[in-house]
Amino acid sequence: MAEKKLILLVDDDPDFVEAVRVIVESGGYDVEVAYDGQEGLEAVAKQKPDLIVLDVMMPVMNGHEACAKLKESSETKEIPIILLTAVADRVTTSTYTHRDMLESEAEDYMPKPVEPNELLERIKSWLN
Amino acid sequence: MDEVQVLIIDDEKVIRDGVERSLAGKNFRIAKAGNGEEGIAMIEANNFDIILLDLMMPGIDGFGVLEWIKEHKPHIEVIVITGFATVSKAVTAMKEGAFDFVGKPFTPDYIRIVVDRAVEKIKLEREARRLREERTLTLEAIQNEQSLLKTVFGCMVEAVLITDPQSVVVHHNPAAIKILDIQTDPVVGKPIAVSIRDGSVVQMVQEAIGDRHVVTREFAPGTVSRRYLRAHCAPVISSGNDGQKILGSVITFEDVSTHKEIDKMKSDFVAMVAHELKSPLASIEQMIYALQVNCQYEAASNCSKLHGRMTVRTRDLLRLIENLLNLSKLESGTVVFNLERTSGHEIITDILEVARPQAEAKDIAIDFQPCADDWWFNVDYDHMRTAIMNIVSNAIKYTPEGGSVFISTSVSGGFANLVFQDSGIGIAKEDLPHIFDRFYRVKGKATRHITGSGLGLSLVKEVVEAHQGYIDVRSDPSHGTTFMLSFPVAEVVETLH
Secondary structure, three states: OOOOOEEEEEOOOHHHHHHHHHHHHHOOOEEEEEOOHHHHHHHHHHOOOOEEEEEOOOOOOOHHHHHHHHHHOOOOOOOOEEEEEOOHHHOOOOOOOHHHHHHOOOOEEEEOOOOHHHHHHHHHHHHO | OOOEEEEEEOOOHHHHHHHHHHHOOOOEEEEEEOOHHHHHHHHHHOOOOEEEEEOOOOOOOHHHHHHHHHHHOOOOEEEEEEOOOOHHHHHHHHHOOOOEEEEOOOOHHHHHHHHHHHHHHHHHHHHHHHHHHHHHHHHHHHHHHHHHHHHHHHHOOOEEEEEOOOOEEEEEOHHHHHHOOOOOOOOOOOEHHHHOOOHHHHHHHHHHHHHOOOEEEEEOOOOOOOOOEEEEEEEEEEEEOOEEEEEEEEEEEEEOHHHHHHHHHHHHHHHHHHHHHHHHHHHHHHHHHHHHHOOHHHOOOHHHHHHHHHHHHHHHHHHHHHHHHHHHHHHHOOOOOOEEEEEHHHHHHHHHHHHHHHHHHOOOEEEEEOOOOEEEEEEEHHHHHHHHHHHHHHHHHOOOOOOEEEEEEEEEOOEEEEEEEEOOOOOOOOOHHHOOOOOOOOOOOOOOOOOOOOOHHHHHHHHHHHOOOEEEEEEEOOOEEEEEEEEEOOEEEOOOO
C-alpha cells in the first residue's frame, strides 16, 4: 500500500484548522498543522509536505509572504500551494483583492470557507 | 368728513343771518354768538371746526377772541370779517393765526368759497395727521421687526451671508466670520470670492442667482474652513409689477463636523463589529462542512438536511456581515478603488460561470447575449464583480423553477448598458422605491423562503455610483424584474462585420 500523502494546513484559527483537517483526512491524507506563516515554514523544513493549504490572513507572517518564501527556495518551490482567502465566495472583498490573487505565485486559491468535495478535488488534481 | 361745525361771532344780527344763509344747504351745522364773551363760552363748550369772527365788536373784540382761540383751541380755523375791508387789519389778524378774511360787504358766494377753502384745509390737515400717525406706527413695526431679525441673525449658530446680484456681500452675521475662518475685514462691500477663496462657493452663488433655485452643497474640511460644512444658497427674488427681479442671494453654512464624526464613528463601529463576527462565523461554517463529511453515510437523514440548512444560514449571515462591512467602508469613504481596465464581457462571463450551478439547480436558463463590439471599463474588479454578482444571484433567487434570466449589453453615447431581465416574481409597485434602502426586504408569501440581508442592492448602488454609473429598475409582478446598469466605457473595439 502506497504511503499516504502529507498535507500541511496553515491557519491561525485552531477551530478552522481542525475542521479542514477532518475534511482532508477523510480524503485519505496525512495532515500536519501550523498556526502562522513562520510556523508553516518551520514545519516544511522539518518534514516536506506534498501540498500546502495556506491561509492568507495570519499574524506574524501572512500567507503571501510565506508563499513567496517557499517559492524562492529551490527546495520547496515545487510544492503546490492552495491559498485560502477570507473573501467569501469572492463576492465581496476585504483586505486582499483579486489583483493580489492574480499576482500571487500560488498554484491555486480558494475562498474560505471551503466546500469539502471541491477542496478534496483540487488537492487530488494538484497531487497528480 | 362729517358735518362741519361752524360758529359765527358778530354783534350785527344782519351779518350773522347773512352768513348763515350763505352757508345753508351745505354740510354745515351752524351756531351763532352775538359778542366775544358769548363766543368764547360756546367755543369752550363745543367742538367747532371753523369760526367766522367779526373783528370790531364791543367788549372783547375779534383780536381778543382770536388770541384766546389760538391759545386754547389752535386747531380751529378762524376767518375774520372786517367791516372796513382794510387790508392792514386783516393782515394783522392773519399774522396772529387767522386763516383768511372776508371784507364787508360780502357776497354769499365769496363766503362759501372762503369757508370751503377752510374746510379743505382742515380735511388735508386731518389726512396728514392720520398719515403721520400711520407712518409712525409702521416705522415702529419695521423697527421692531428689524431688531427682531437682527437678534435672530446675530444669535444664529449657522453662518449667514447675503449678497447682491453681483455676488458682492451686503450683510453677514458674526457666526459667518467664525465658522468660515474669514480673514477679510470688512467683508461687506467686497465680492464673496475675496472672503471665501473656495471656487465652488462662488460657483454655487452664481448658480443660485443664475438658475433661480436653491443650491445645496457640502464642503469637506480644508476646502472652505477647517470644519465640515453644509451650505444652502437661495436666490432672493422680488415679484413686483415689472416681473421677477433678482435682489441677490442668501447663503447659510451649517457646521456638520459633529454629524460627520458621529457618522464615521458609527461606520467604524459597524466595521469593527462586523470584522469581529466574521472570523468565528467562518470557522463555524467550516466546522459544519467538516461535520457533513462524517455524516455522508446518512445522506437521507434529517441530520444531513439540517446540516444543509445550517450551511445556508451561516453563509447568509457571513454574507450579511461582508456586505455590512463593505457598505460601511464605502460610506466612510475609506475604500480605495483599484481601478483597472476590465473587459465588460469577460467580467460578466466570469460571474455567470460561478452563478450557473445555482441556476441549474433550479432549472433556470441563463441566456447571455453580448453586443457585437467588445468594450472595456475602468473598475475595481472585486467591487464590480460583487455588484453584478448580487444582481445575477438576485435574479436567480427571485425566479421560480423553470424560469429564465436574460442578460444583454449594448454600447451607446460613451456608456455601456447592461440589462438583466428575469422571469421572476417581480417587485410590487409599493416596494419598488425602497429596494435600494438598507435592510429593506420585500415580505410576502412568495419571498418567505428566500433568505437575504436586504443589504445586497444598497451595496450594488453604492458601487455603481462610485464608478460614475447609473442603476435603474423596472418590474412587473406578473412578468419579472429588469435591472439596467450603465457605466462610462473606457474603450470600444468594434468587431469587423
